[in-house]
Amino acid sequence: MLLFARSERAALLTLALVVAFPIACGFRTYPLFIATQFAVFAMVALSLDVLMGRSGQISLGHAGFFALGAYAAAILSVRYDVDLLVGVIAGAALAALGSLIVGLPATRLSGHYLGIVTLGFGVAVAQIALKWTALTNGDEGVHTHAIHLAGTVLSSPLHVYAVVFVALGAVTAFVARLPRTRLGRAFGAVRDSEIAAAAMGISVARTKVLAFVISAAIAGGAGALYAALTGFVAPEDFGIGQSLLFFAMVVVGGTASTAGTLLGALVLEGVSQAAATVGGLSLTLIGAAIVGVALFRPAGLKSLWRGGEGSR
């Protein structure tokens, strides 16, 4: 057996590209910020692929879980000046809890109906963030305190960049290993045939909820890191557009593929950044990317290399 499957090599290459980008730019602040933001979004995209690609469910409101994590960490930072690790754990826990609201009905819903429920969840979270001003400061948002991790203040963008990339590495390793575990196989079984999964002793409902909980926890943890990166969270960061961006990253990259999802995140984040100066252009380009992939590469960018993971 090779040390890394082809798909894993593609994942590593994508990560290496993004790590190298700010280095090539001489660690200037803006490229560092862009690369770090990519890493945060890529974690959310990977979490969404756990749900969509691995367990065959759908979420059109993943920015909601991301928001729960970001707000939990930001508010804990402002009020109690907690360590970033505590913020990440709290963010992951709150998002996981929130996922039960969606995950429990998900055991009875699928396809379009589940899409609508998750879409509604995403919208609801953003609205609550906007309206519950006593907690969230409404549209003025929450400014975090100075971020510190294990007693060290993360004073420069380079520190945050390092922390976020370690986290992305951990999430990537977890997600890439998942298909070779009992849990990952149970996800695939439930995705491909619920009756056969049940006949093989798998509790279909529990497995579906578990996929939601794990996916949301990762997205929530990424949200906490996002708060640390921007130092500021506000409702407009977590709207439908953001949910659709995460969704597009998975679809463009190719579901059930770690490397594909990372590449999808890279392409879409690159497109949004490149077009950010012209109003509306980035959304147009994202839409074009989805249509282009749907027409010419329905399996997503992962079909560029294929093999490795069970193709689907």
Add this chain to the structure above:
Amino acid sequence: MLRCSGVTMRFGGLVPLDGVDLHVPERGLFLVVGPNGAGKTTLLNVISRLVTPAAGSVRFADRDLLALEPSALLDAGIARSFQKAELFVGLSALDNVLVGLDHRHLPERAARVRAIGMLEALGLGGVAHVAAGTLSHGYQKLVDLARALVSEPKLLLLDEPLAGVTAAEIPTLLAAIRDAARERAVLMIEHHLELVLDLAERVTVLDFGRTISEGPPEAVRRDPAVIRSYLGGKAVEHAW
């Protein structure tokens, strides 16, 4: 070991099972036959808890099966295959078989060794790492059988294991089924009577949800009720 008594199933006005009794002892091959719509698959679905009958009881090794969740059956020692294979198409053949073993919570390495052994025994060693959805129909049926057999169940339920399988693949499948029936009870639905009838210990013939004949193959073969209802006059000699 398995005992169904008076199993009755209703879907609206349809009565796919109407007071069916079935007894399956601990070892051997037991065949359920009958024309399309006779209730064969419904009976298998009742035993594997995919549907709950309106009346009757299903007991297995002195346990009330109807009190169990579908996902508890494998732990109780009952595994099944599916008419349309129902493989996990996005997983490799090996992962499909591993799913059949996962409820045992074996160490990953030990589980892999056993799953690969199972695949090799059915001549599937070469496709272990191929996505199950891309395999030929016959190979899919074999993987389905491997997935059900790998946990060494006490009772194996097979729903038309030979349907759509090419002539070249049939001997492997038949040999595997015969081997399986040496160590456990195998309850099988199958239309290819010419291939399986003589392997069976006993045969149950269903028609319109009722048992019209039950006994050893040679007796059932000559039962006038079977000939009238199932085989319809002249077709008899040809079909049997």
